[in-house]
Every structure is written in structure tokens, then in C-alpha cells.
Amino acid sequence: MICVENLSKTFTLHNQGSAVIRVMENANFTVAAGECVALSGNSGAGKSTLMRMIYGNYLAASGRIMVGDVDVASAEPREILDLRRNTLGYVSQFLRVVPRVATLDVVAEPLRAVGVDQDAAYARARDLLGRLNIPETLWGLSPTTFSGGEQQRVNIARGFAHTYPALLLDEPTASLDATNRETVLSLIEEAKAGGAAIIGIFHDAPARDRVADREIDVSAFTPKRAA
Amino acid sequence: MTPLLSVQNVAKYYGARVGCEGVNFDLYPGEVMGIVGESGSGKSTLLNCLAGHLAPDAGKVLFDTRANGMQDTVTMSEPERRMLGRTDWAFVHQNARDGLRMSVSAGGNVGERLMAVGARNYGDIREQAIDWLGRVEIATDRIDDRPRQFSGGMQQRLQIARNLVTGPRLVFMDEPTGGLDVSVQARLLDLLRGLVREMGLSAIIVTHDLAVVRLLADRLMVMKSGQVVETGLTDQVLDDPQHAYTQLLVSSVLQV
Amino acid sequence: MSDPAYNFAYLDEQTKRMIRRAILKGIAIPGYQVPFASREMPMPYGWGTGGVQVSAACLVPEDTMKVIDQGADDTTNAVSIRKFFENTAGVATTEKTREATVIQTRHRIPEEPLTEDQILVYQVPIPEPLRFLEPRETETRKMHALEEYGLMHVKLYEDIAQHGNIATAYAYPVQVEGRYVMDPSPIPKFDNPKLEMAAIQLFGAGREQRIYAIPPYSKVVSLDFEDYPFEASKADHPCDLCGAEHTYLDEVIIDDAGGRMFVCSDTDYCGERQADGHRGRLSPKLEAAQ
Numbered sequence: 166m167i168c169v170e171n172l173s174k175t176f177t178l179h180n181q182g183s184a185v186i187r188v189m190e191n192a193n194f195t196v197a198a199g200e201c202v203a204l205s206g207n208s209g210a211g212k213s214t215l216m217r218m219i220y221g222n223y224l225a226a227s228g229r230i231m232v233g234d235v236d237v238a239s240a241e242p243r244e245i246l247d248l249r250r251n252t253l254g255y256v257s258q259f260l261r262v263v264p265r266v267a268t269l270d271v272v273a274e275p276l277r278a279v280g281v282d283q284d285a286a287y288a289r290a291r292d293l294l295g296r297l298n299i300p301e302t303l304w305g306l307s308p309t310t311f312s313g314g315e316q317q318r319v320n321i322a323r324g325f326a327h328t329y330p331a332l333l334l335d336e337p338t339a340s341l342d343a344t345n346r347e348t349v350l351s352l353i354e355e356a357k358a359g360g361a362a363i364i365g366i367f368h369d370a371p372a373r374d375r376v377a378d379r380e381i382d383v384s385a386f387t388p389k390r391a392a
Numbered sequence: 393m394t395p396l397l398s399v400q401n402v403a404k405y406y407g408a409r410v411g412c413e414g415v416n417f418d419l420y421p422g423e424v425m426g427i428v429g430e431s432g433s434g435k436s437t438l439l440n441c442l443a444g445h446l447a448p449d450a451g452k453v454l455f456d457t458r459a460n461g462m463q464d465t466v467t468m469s470e471p472e473r474r475m476l477g478r479t480d481w482a483f484v485h486q487n488a489r490d491g492l493r494m495s496v497s498a499g500g501n502v503g504e505r506l507m508a509v510g511a512r513n514y515g516d517i518r519e520q521a522i523d524w525l526g527r528v529e530i531a532t533d534r535i536d537d538r539p540r541q542f543s544g545g546m547q548q549r550l551q552i553a554r555n556l557v558t559g560p561r562l563v564f565m566d567e568p569t570g571g572l573d574v575s576v577q578a579r580l581l582d583l584l585r586g587l588v589r590e591m592g593l594s595a596i597i598v599t600h601d602l603a604v605v606r607l608l609a610d611r612l613m614v615m616k617s618g619q620v621v622e623t624g625l626t627d628q629v630l631d632d633p634q635h636a637y638t639q640l641l642v643s644s645v646l647q648v
Numbered sequence: 649m650s651d652p653a654y655n656f657a658y659l660d661e662q663t664k665r666m667i668r669r670a671i672l673k674g675i676a677i678p679g680y681q682v683p684f685a686s687r688e689m690p691m692p693y694g695w696g697t698g699g700v701q702v703s704a705a706c707l708v709p710e711d712t713m714k715v716i717d718q719g720a721d722d723t724t725n726a727v728s729i730r731k732f733f734e735n736t737a738g739v740a741t742t743e744k745t746r747e748a749t750v751i752q753t754r755h756r757i758p759e760e761p762l763t764e765d766q767i768l769v770y771q772v773p774i775p776e777p778l779r780f781l782e783p784r785e786t787e788t789r790k791m792h793a794l795e796e797y798g799l800m801h802v803k804l805y806e807d808i809a810q811h812g813n814i815a816t817a818y819a820y821p822v823q824v825e826g827r828y829v830m831d832p833s834p835i836p837k838f839d840n841p842k843l844e845m846a847a848i849q850l851f852g853a854g855r856e857q858r859i860y861a862i863p864p865y866s867k868v869v870s871l872d873f874e875d876y877p878f879e880a881s882k883a884d885h886p887c888d889l890c891g892a893e894h895t896y897l898d899e900v901i902i903d904d905a906g907g908r909m910f911v912c913s914d915t916d917y918c919g920e921r922q923a924d925g926h927r928g929r930l931s932p933k934l935e936a937a938q
Contacts (some may be wrong), residue, residue, distance in 0.1 A: 179636030180643065221625055223632040242611045242625040243420050265582045471794045478798075493781065493802075497809055500802050507805065508798025514808055514873040536809050 166331050166362030167196040167219065172228035172238070172386075174214060188214055192228070192386040198330065201353065201363040203377035206384040212366045215383055216333050219364065220255050221245040232331055250278050255333045256324030260308060260316040268294065268311075268319055269304045275327040286326075293322035296348050318345060325352050332356055334365035338372045350376060394456055396421045396562060396594050397442070402451035404434075404441050410618035411437035415451070417613065417623065421561070424588055424595045426609030426626060428602060428641065434618035435598045436566055442596065443483050443564045444473045455480075455562070478508050482555035486567035488547035491554070492539045498525060498550055499535040505558045524553040528583060545576035549583065556587060563588075563595040569604055581607050602645055606630060614638045657704040657737040663687055667705035667859070671850055674861035679828030680792070681775050686857040696729055696754060697854030699771035703752045706767055706850070707733065712740040714748035719756040719896070719913030726754075743916050755818070757839040759895050759917040762847035764864060770833040772853040775860065777821045777831040797829050800871055808876055817881075823869045824862055832868075838882045838896045843868040885910040890921035891928040 172192040178184045189211050196202045204212040217223040218237070219230055225238040235248050249255070254275075266274075269290050276286035294304060297318040303311065308319045321337060334353070338346045346369075353376045357363060367373035373380075395418035404411035412434035419425055427435045440446040442453055444465055454462045455476065465473055477483070485491035492501050502521040503511070511517050522532050528549035530542075539547050548568065555563065568584065569577040585608055588595055597608055605612055605626055612629040614622040614637065622635040633639045655661065663685075670684035689697040707713070713733050717726040721743040729752060730741050742748050745760040752769040762768060778788040781799050791799065800821050807815045820837035823829050832843055833851060843849070849862040862868060872878035886893045888909040895917065897910040909930050912918035922931070 179639050222627050245625055246610055264578045500806050503805055504802050507801040512874050515875050
């Protein structure tokens with residue numbers, strides 16, 4: 166489902182003496198449908214960078230990133246938007262809060278975007294918010310004012326609302342209590358069972374061991390420093 | 393899929409000075425594109441060329457018309473272009489005074505485009521005006537008040553209602569939130585976002601406010617000295633800018 | 649006879665030709681405002697200089713002229729313009745609508761239906777019907793050229809929104825022959841239906857330097873909304889002098905106690921009816937001898 170070939174990434178800092186920082190070289194791996202792969206490596210090894218490149222948020226310097234039949238590295242913006250809408254989900258660590266939109270709508274939005282009718286979208290959103298223990302009294306409010314933990318759970322609910330064939334998870338269980346952590350893990354397992362190809366960053370080792378089928382060590386893609 | 397708007401090599405010169413030059417892009421139905429750049433970068437010149445307010449010195453601006461498919465709006469006759477301007481196109485000015493009739497009531501402002509395309513039933517016009525005032529969150533008992541009596545944010549929302557009432561397919565916006573308080577901006581942006589989604593509008597938004605494009609635009613075009621220096625997915629351009637100027641622009645934004 | 653110090657009808661022949669060309673163009677394009685080089689006239693703007701120039705260009709020595717102001721032949725403005733043409737053109741004048749060949753008017757159309765042998769000349773203060781909402785002449789010209797008349801209905805919309813009905817009672821906009829929207833000059837809207845007539849109608853605006861025309865039997869439609877149709881309204885009274893129920897009336901205050909009477913604004917028409925024996929509420933008592 167996800168296939169990364171010869172991927173490399175550089176940052177050119179034009180305003181700092183045009184320094185070119187090579188952060189990734191020759192990344193090659195595939196993730197099949199129904200498989201969950203954990204990215205590992207030290208902090209700074211490029212796990213988040215890789216994830217962002219797959220999502221199209223960072224621009225690849227060279228190589229291919231196939232998600233389904235779209236090459237994210239060379240696709241037009243609208244193709245990537247379409248991919249994000251239908252195929253590729255992303256649960257980041259932080260909710261990008263949209264002002265004045267009710268929590269229930271925030272969660273239902275990805276479903277509405279792919280044409281699910283309002284009742285069905287709300288039903289799914291209610292179910293997810295309930296499972297993630299967001300009190301029902303908050304559903305009509307904007308998450309702007311919620312605590313950090315509540316915002317993260319809203320974000321997870323939103324990320325899992327639509328059953329994407331491919332899913333990127335950036336520390337989905339960080340700072341969750343035991344009950345909610347358990348819920349998130351079972352959501353991941355359900356997505357896997359549903360055939361989703363999942364790439365995740367898990368600092369929570371027991372969680373990683375439970376859901377991940379294998380690990381990819383990102384430091385293998387770190388360019389060797391010139392001597 | 394055919395693009396709604398196809399811009400090919402558009403250029404506009406002010407004497408020896410470049411207004412904008414070599415601009416190319418396709419805009420597809422439902423897409424929202426932001427154009428950012430500092431004052432004098434040519435973004436407003438470009439917008440005015442696209443909207444038919446300025447005649448470009450070179451290039452084509454093809455629009456997918458309902459009747460005849462792709463037509464070059466630069467060479468089409470003025471009546472046709474003006475007809476587009478009050479049916480399929482909308483233009484939201486930075487200054488509401490430029491986009492509203494200040495001596496005509498809110499209802500009359502919203503109704504004008506309807507009457508311009510032949511609506512002749514007062515009750516229907518009034519009903520649609522009331523509906524639209526509601527959608528842009530203006531109390532319907534203000535329908536007979538003149539825009540002078542409105543706050544800046546209300547005037548801007550009224551301008552949006554006046555523009556969208558005929559169900560346009562392409563909306564041009566020139567700094568739609570410029571000159572408004574931050575809280576008023578947020579409300580306006582949220583409203584625009586909702587309307588764009590709900591109506592499936594395509595839009596081109598010129599602004600120097602990166603937060604505005606992050607919230608509204610799918611795609612981004614960065615301009616400097618009349619040239620397009622970078623284009624791409626909005627979050628990609630903002631989070632991983634490639635061109636020196638874009639990097640400077642992004643790094644110059646104050647973090648809140 | 650006319651005063652030999654003046655050319656016939658005051659204006660020199662070249663000027664009259666220039667005005668006639670504008671008139672012909674106006675007739676060829678019904679409702680279209682033709683620019684013309686308006687001359688200084690020996691009367692102030694606002695006193696009918698546009699109408700006087702158009703009349704002067706139309707007159708021939710055999711014409712009989714009638715001048716009315718608000719329907720009356722005996723008001724200052726009407727009298728002085730009539731005298732003007734008596735002096736400068738030496739044409740016959742009359743107060744009888746039926747006898748006139750050229751009628752210059754301010755703010756009324758005579759009640760008596762006009763014929764193909766007559767010309768009705770209007771004095772126009774502001775010829776541009778779009779002016780109230782669009783101050784730019786360049787823009788209003790473009791709107792006429794492109795037939796963008798939505799704004800005219802905005803004005804009527806505002807009327808209904810503010811007054812509950814179309815409160816415009818005079819200078820009520822019309823569309824001529826399905827094309828140009830035109831200001832019929834400040835005639836009461838009661839007169840609008842009469843704009844479809846057998847006579848040639850010419851409109852002259854001296855200060856604004858515009859001439860426009862409605863050819864005989866042109867289709868003239870008063871703008872309105874489906875649910876607020878145009879109504880040619882008048883005061884709901886019969887004439888207190890001749891008893892007519894179908895004429896446009898002036899309201900006249902007759903004493904300090906607020907007493908009032910309604911009389912036909914068309915003095916000639918009212919006089920003829922009285923001569924025919926029609927009587928109203930306040931008519932002088934019939935003399936016993938009759």
C-alpha cells in the first residue's frame with residue numbers, strides 16, 4: 166500500500182548562508198495493507214520528517230513515495246488533497262484547532278468530506294468521542310478551550326473517523342491515561358484488521374510491541390557525514 | 393477534469409515596471425488558492441488581471457463558462473465579461489466601501505445581483521436577502537439599515553453575502569480580512585471557510601497574512617517583484633518552504 | 649409678427665440643424681440620451697432651456713404653440729415661454745390642446761389624447777435615471793450600452809423596503825421599446841401610461857445637454873415588481889370644478905382653516921369640461937338664465 170523508494174531529503178537554509186542540510190538518503194521500504202510498521206531511531210533521526218514527507222507536508226528532494234497509485238513526491242496539490250481526503254489519514258500529536266467549530270463537527274468533518282451523510286457521520290463521531298471518554302456536555306463546544314489531553318483525544322477521534330486505507334500515527338498514545346490508551350490501541354487494531362497500512366511513531370514501547378508487526382530503523386537512512 | 397480557470401503566461405507592465413509576469417496555473421473546481429507576498433509584489437495586480445478589472449499585456453485567462461466551455465476572458469467582449477462578473481464570478485474587496493453601495497440598504501445590496509440577472513419578485517428577493525443575512529450572521533432586523541451604520545466586520549460580511557447570493561463558481565478576494573480586529577477576522581475566516589466548503593466554491597485569495605491562507609487555502613502561490621517564486625500545497629509551502637524569499641516570509645511571522 | 653432683430657425662433661439656423669440632428673438620432677434610438685451642444689438661452693437653467701431649444705428647432709412659421717407648466721397655461725413659466733416664441737418666432741399660440749401643433753410641457757402630459765400631427769416637448773432637469781445610485785457618468789453610459797439595468801430595480805426595492813410600496817410618484821422610470829431605460833421627466837406616474845401615444849415626444853435637458861425621444865406608438869413600460877405592480881395613482885377625489893374622476897388633480901389650500909379643494913391640473917381640459925356643463929363640488933352656482 167505504501168512504497169518508499171530511494172527517498173532523500175535536504176533542507177536548504179537560504180537565509181543562513183545557504184547551508185544545505187542533508188537529512189535523509191536512500192530510504193527504501195514498503196508497508197502492506199493490514200500491516201503496522203513502527204519507525205524507530207533516536208530523536209533527530211528523521212522519523213517525523215519521513216512521516217511528514219509521506220503525508221506531503223515536506224517536499225522530497227528525490228525518490229518516490231507511492232501511496233496506493235499516487236506518487237506523493239511528484240503529485241499535484243489537488244492529487245495530494247484528494248489522497249488525504251480519501252486514502253491517507255494522519256494523526257498528529259497536536260490538534261490544529263479551528264475556531265468556533267463544535268467538537269462533534271470537527272470529528273465528523275473527514276466523513277462529511279468524503280460524502281457520508283450527516284446522520285451517519287455524527288453517529289460515528291458520537292461513538293468515537295464516547296469511547297475516548299470526551300464528556301457529552303463538551304460535544305457541542307469548540308475544542309479550543311479544552312485541556313491538552315482532551316484536545317489530543319478529539320484529534321485521535323477525528324483521525325479515526327474515516328477508515329483510511331493508509332494511516333500515519335505520530336505518538337498516538339502519548340500522555341494518555343491507561344483507559345484511553347487502551348481505547349486508542351484497540352482503534353489501531355481495528356484499523357489493521359480492516360486492512361489499513363499503518364506507519365507509526367511510538368515512544369511507548371509496550372504499545373509498539375502490541376500493535377506493530379515490525380520496526381524500521383530510520384537511522385539507517387541518515388546520510389553518512391562527510392569526514 | 394477540466395480546470396475552472398487556466399492562467400497562461402499572464403503579464404502586466406506599468407511602463408517599464410513589471411506588475412506581474414509569466415504567471416501560469418490551473419485552478420480546479422472546489423480549489424482555494426492563496427496568493428501571498430509583500431506589498432508591491434504584484435499579487436493585487438495579478439488578481440485584478442484575472443478578475444477582468446485590468447487588461448493584462450500578455451497571456452490568457454481561460455474560464456470554463458457554463459455555455460461555451462473554456463473562453464479567454466481577456467479577449468471576450470466586455471458585456472460577456474461583465475456578465476461573468478455578476479453571475480459566475482464574485483469579487484470581495486479589502487475595503488467594503490469599494491464593494492458595497494453605501495447609500496442602499498443591506499437588503500438592497502444583497503438583492504442587487506439578483507435583480508441584475510432578472511429577479512423581479514420583491515418577496516422572493518427579500519426572502520433571499522434575509523436568508524443570506526442569516527448565513528453571514530447579520531441580524532435580519534438590520535435588513536433595511538444602510539451599511540454606514542454597520543461595523544467593519546459586518547460590512548465585510550455583507551459584502552460577502554452580496555457577492556455570493558447569485559451562487560458564483562469563482563470568488564476573488566483581495567485581503568478580505570485586512571483592517572479588521574483579530575477576533576473579527578477569526579469569525580470572518582470561519583464563515584468564509586464554511587461557505588467555501590458548503591457551496592463548493594473555487595476561490596483565489598490575495599493576502600499577506602499567512603494565517604489566513606493556512607486556514608482557507610488548499611494551495612499557495614508566493615510572489616515577489618511580480619514573479620511567482622514558489623507554488624505548492626499550502627501546508628507544504630509554509631512548513632517546508634523552498635525558496636529563499638518564502639523562507640524569509642515564513643520565518644518573519646511572529647509566533648503567538 | 650416676430651421681432652426682426654431675432655432669427656426665426658431665436659436660435660441661428662446652424663444651431664437648429666445641430667439640434668435637429670440630435671432629435672432625429674433620438675427618434676431613431678428610442679429612449680437613448682443624445683448629447684447636444686446646448687446653447688446659452690435668455691433664461692436661467694431650470695426654466696426650460698432644454699425644452700425651449702428643442703421647440704425652437706421644431707417650429708415652422710405655420711405652427712401653433714401651446715406651453716404648459718404643471719398642466720397650467722397661465723403660470724409664470726408657461727406664460728413667459730409662450731411670449732418668448734410669440735416674440736422670436738411670431739407663431740400663433742393657443743391654450744387649447746386640440747389646436748396646438750407643438751406643445752412644450754413641464755411636469756405633465758395633457759389629459760386630451762394627442763394625435764399624429766402633434767409634437768410634445770418635455771423640459772427635463774436630470775435626464776439620467778441611473779444617476780441617483782450611480783454618480784459616475786462613464787459608468788451609467790456603460791450600463792445603458794450593456795443594458796445593465798438591475799440598479800433601477802434596486803431603487804424601487806429601496807422604496808418598497810422603506811415605505812411599503814413604490815413611493816416614487818413622479819419621474820417614474822420606464823423602459824422604451826424593450827431597450828433603453830428612460831426618465832420620463834418629472835411627470836406624475838399617473839401620466840406614465842399616456843407615454844404610449846400617437847404624437848412624437850421629445851425630451852430636452854439644457855443644463856445636462858441631452859436630448860431623447862419616444863417615437864409615436866412606441867412601447868413604454870413602467871418598471872415594477874411582479875408582486876408590486878406599477879399603479880398610475882392619483883388623489884382619490886373627483887375634480888371640484890368639473891367633476892372629472894379620471895384626471896390628475898392638484899390640491900389647493902383655500903382658507904386658513906385647512907380647507908382644500910382638488911382641481912384638474914390640466915386647466916384647458918377642466919375649462920372645456922366646465923364649458924360643456926360638467927360641474928364639481930365647488931363649482932359656481934349655475935346662473936338661473938342658463
